[in-house]
Amino acid sequence: MPTMCSFQLDRMDAVYNSGEYIHGRIVLKTEKLKRVNAVFVTLEGEARVQWSLSGKTDSANYCGHQQYLYTRTNVFDSPEFRAGTHVYVLRLRIPSGCPSSCKGPYGFIAYNISLTIAKPWTFDEIFRKPITVVQALNLNHNPEYGLPIRDENVKYLCNWPCTSGPIMYTLLLPYNGFVARQQITFFLEVDNQSPHYDISSVEASLKQHFIFLARQPYKRNFYTKTLAKSIITERTLRLTKRMYQGTVCVPSDTPRSTLNPNYIVFVHYTLQVKLKTGYFHYDTDLSVPVVIGTIPLQQHGVQMVTTTQPRRISTRDISNIEEEDGDVAGEQWSVQAEINQTEEDGEDDDDDDDD
Incomplete structure (x- = not known):
């Protein structure tokens, strides 16, 4: 034995x-x-x-x-x-x-x-x-985690000489600090000024980004993984506007964000929203950074997925x-x-x- x-x-x-x-x-x-x-x-x-x-x-x-x-x-x-x-x-x-x-x-x-x-x-x-x-990462210790975050972009589906109107879209998060099992609520405003193309759907995903730092010799390596995804199938027709609202759930085993840049394994997160524009065009996307902590924000009503x-x-x-x-x-x-x-x-x- x-x-x-x-x-x-x-x-x-x-x-x-x-x-x-x-x-x-x-x-x-x-x-x-x-x-x-x-x-x-x-x-x-x-x-x-x-x-x-x-x-x-x-x-x-x-x-x-x-x-x-x-x-x-x-x-x-x-x-x-x-x-x-x-x-x-x-x-x-x-x-x-x-x-x-x-x-x-x-x-x-x-x-x-x-x-x-x-x-x-x-x-x-x-x-x-x-x-x-x-x-532990208490999101209440940094006021910036409780502030809204937004980004916007303009997309042209056609180039000269086949010109088309722009698609203007804005992504908004009420705050940018979250914890595991929490729902990330986002708002996406789309102004489709194209006279020829519709927006068929919207896909939102939580991305996990790794940065690996080697010192012998010095070099960085990167890796990105999709942790969660949600799809909104409502269309935005040509020459119309639409306001989307959706949620993405942070998985229960998600490690907290790394804040120390000296660590050789560094983890950070983004919320990516992608506009589906059909088979003949590249999908256009927009990303905003989010912080994953361990203690949720108190000033917001936190919606948790219980397990x-x-x-x-x-x-x-x-x-x-x-x-x-x-x-x-x-x-x-x-x-x-x-x-x-x-x-x-x-x-x-x-x-x-x-x-």
């Missing part, structure tokens, strides 16, 4: 806010005596980016790394690690400056709790438990099982280790808080 390790945290979904404590325990079961250098528990948070570009004659590899959090605590220092059940009680704090977990095609921000059995003259045994970190949340175990339940007997070589005993959080400095440009 191989060595078995289970992580029993106070939250079944393993989702924590920056600045919160992680409570739980690690249960390690071994069937035979082990020669070890140490047994230790770590809490790590990091960002990594990597991609390759190939040309006709050569190729280039790009990568980058940032360390946001690293703490290590030894829970066993003797050379002989006896067989049996070993229980380690955890109390870990996530610093408030840690950015939210996220993942894209060329990089990620991730956090893990690990237990390592360091062995002499052979490979270490490492057991990991990934956790999700959400850095069933995963059950969470309270910290009080864990406190009742901090002491547990383990059978080691016929003896009854228990092991407890309180992991005190200490944050180490990352790279020089990683110390800015994402506030």
Whole structure:
């Protein structure tokens, strides 16, 4: 029977806010005596980016790394690690400056709790438990998030000599700060002065934009993904005007916007509205930036889409099982280790808080 390790945290979904404590325990079961250098528990948070570009004659590899959090605590220092059940009680704090977990095609921000059995003259045994970190962003702390935002454009469907009247359209959002599961309400005013073409429909979508920053060598990479979409099928006939009103829902697992430009994985969002003008013309679109936070604006009536949340175990339940007997070589005993959080400095440009 191989060595078995289970992580029993106070939250079944393993989702924590920056600045919160992680409570739980690690249960390690071994069937035979082990020669070890140490047994230790770590809490790590990091960002990594990597991609390759190939040309006709050569190729280039790009990568980058940032360390946001690293703490290590030894829970066993003797050379002989006896067989049996070993229980380690955890109390870990996530610093408030840690950015939210996220993942894209060329990089990620991730956090893990690990237990390592360091062995002499052979490979270490490492057991990991990934956790999700959400850095709070209170939209009420910045008045700009509560202000209306608008953009406008003019589109000509035909060029000389086949001239046509313009299509003028204006996109308006009452405010630009939103949270997950919230409806984004938008207004689109269309003035179709073309004598030949109708607007067949309007498509609105929430776009997620990743920026990945490599430092060896220095280069940026970009990736855009559509998170949600809605379609309005009402037509705007030629030489008429129409006011559209629609909504797009922010998905429940949407990471908050990144505000710190020094992070090598940067996430931001836009609301894009596209006018469908038929098969023989390119669709025309308009985009405005939006900010995704974690605490909604108070001055607006926030419409949320309710979903069933995963059950969470309270910290009080864990406190009742901090002491547990383990059978080691016929003896009854228990092991407890309180992991005190200490944050180490990352790279020089990683110390800015994402506030």
